[in-house]
Amino acid sequence: MEGRHGVGPWEGAWPDDPRLDPEYLEHGDTRNVVDEYRYWSLDAVVADLDTRRHPFHVAIENFENDMNIGTVVRTANAFLAKEVHIVGRKRWNRRGAMVTDRYQHIRHHESMADLIAWAEDNGLAVVAIDNTPGSVPLETAELPRDCVLLFGQEGPGVTEAAQQAAVMTCSIAQFGSTRSINAGVAAGIAMHAWIRQHADLSQAW
Structure with a gap:
C-alpha cells in the first residue's frame, strides 16, 4: 500500500525488470521519488533522467x-x-x-x-x-x-x-x-x- 512515506515490500512474485532494486522490492521504497520510479535502483533512475534532461x-x-x-x-x-x-x-x-x-x-x-x-x-x-x-x-x-x-x-x-x-x-x-x-x-x-x-x-x- 502506498502512502506519504512510499511503498512497502513488493507483494507477490517479483517482476522481471533489471531496473528494479532487490533491496527495495524486499524492504519497500520510502524515497521521495515520483511513482514512476518506485522500486527502481538509483542508477536506473539517473539513466532514465539522462534521456530527458533539459539543455x-x-x-x-x-x-x-x-x-x-x-x-x-x-x-x-x-x-x-x-x-x-x-x-x-x-x-x-x-x-x-x-x-x-x-x-x-x-x-x-x-x-x-x-x-x-x-x-x-x-x-x-x-x-x-x-x-x-x-x-x-x-x-x-x-x-x-x-x-x-x-x-x-x-x-x-x-x-x-x-x-x-x-x-x-x-x-x-x-x-x-x-x-x-x-x-x-x-x-x-x-x-x-x-x-x-x-x-x-x-x-x-
Missing part, C-alpha cells in the same frame, strides 16, 4: 559557503537541469538538497574563469540573475535555450567578473521593502522562467 545548466558561486546550494540542487532536479555547477569552494551543505544530489549531475569549478571557459567550449550562453543597474527584467527576457543560469550568493549577489562574462543579466521583479530575495528562491524563479519558455510541458509528471 539548461545552473551555476552558483560558493565563495562564502552559501547555505542555499542545497535548495538550488533540489530545484534543479525538479526542473531537470542538465547539470549544477558550483564555483569556488567545493564543499557545500547537502542537507537542503534532500538527497536529490544523488540524481543530479554536479560539476565543480575552481573559479569563475573556469566556468566561463567551460561554457564557451560547450556552446552555452551565461545568463546572470541579479538585480543590478542595466539588468533585463526576467519576466520579459527571452532566455537562450542552451544556457547557464548563474546565481550569486545571498547578499553580495553575482560577482562583477561574472556579470561581465554573461551575455545578459536578468533581474526579478520585486515589490517589497528588501533589496534582494533568497538565492535559492531566485534560482527557482529563473529555472521556471526557462521551463515556461522552452520545456515540453507534456513531459511533466
Whole structure:
C-alpha cells in the first residue's frame, strides 16, 4: 500500500525488470521519488533522467559557503537541469538538497574563469540573475535555450567578473521593502522562467 512515506515490500512474485532494486522490492521504497520510479535502483533512475534532461545548466558561486546550494540542487532536479555547477569552494551543505544530489549531475569549478571557459567550449550562453543597474527584467527576457543560469550568493549577489562574462543579466521583479530575495528562491524563479519558455510541458509528471 502506498502512502506519504512510499511503498512497502513488493507483494507477490517479483517482476522481471533489471531496473528494479532487490533491496527495495524486499524492504519497500520510502524515497521521495515520483511513482514512476518506485522500486527502481538509483542508477536506473539517473539513466532514465539522462534521456530527458533539459539543455539548461545552473551555476552558483560558493565563495562564502552559501547555505542555499542545497535548495538550488533540489530545484534543479525538479526542473531537470542538465547539470549544477558550483564555483569556488567545493564543499557545500547537502542537507537542503534532500538527497536529490544523488540524481543530479554536479560539476565543480575552481573559479569563475573556469566556468566561463567551460561554457564557451560547450556552446552555452551565461545568463546572470541579479538585480543590478542595466539588468533585463526576467519576466520579459527571452532566455537562450542552451544556457547557464548563474546565481550569486545571498547578499553580495553575482560577482562583477561574472556579470561581465554573461551575455545578459536578468533581474526579478520585486515589490517589497528588501533589496534582494533568497538565492535559492531566485534560482527557482529563473529555472521556471526557462521551463515556461522552452520545456515540453507534456513531459511533466
